[in-house]
Amino acid sequence: MRKKHSREAGYIAERMNPHVPGKKVVIYRAAEQGLDDKDGKYAVVCDAHRTVDNVGNIPHARCLMKAPETFCLECRALS
Numbered sequence: 001m002r003k004k005h006s007r008e009a010g011y012i013a014e015r016m017n018p019h020v021p022g023k024k025v026v027i028y029r030a031a032e033q034g035l036d037d038k039d040g041k042y043a044v045v046c047d048a049h050r051t052v053d054n055v056g057n058i059p060h061a062r063c064l065m066k067a068p069e070t071f072c073l074e075c076r077a078l079s
């Protein structure tokens with residue numbers, strides 16, 4: 001069953017992972033998703049590898065969402 005990220009707490013946006021077919025990269029408001037937010041209030045999550053990166057603003061988060069290899073080492077290995 002395909003996971004519906006859009007119903008999750010703190011959901012902001014998602015995009016297909018360019019390196020892992022069928023998986024997504026998702027932006028959340030970190031605190032609402034239960035993630036640490038001391039390094040930035042937004043969390044970008046590589047769904048395929050459960051890698052999380054925190055950033056302070058949405059434009060930066062969207063850049064990372066489009067290019068998960070910039071923060072996820074496992075995606076980098078695939079790219």
Ligand SMILES: [Zn+2]
Pocket residue numbers: 046048049050051068072073074075076
């Ligand atoms: Zn990844």
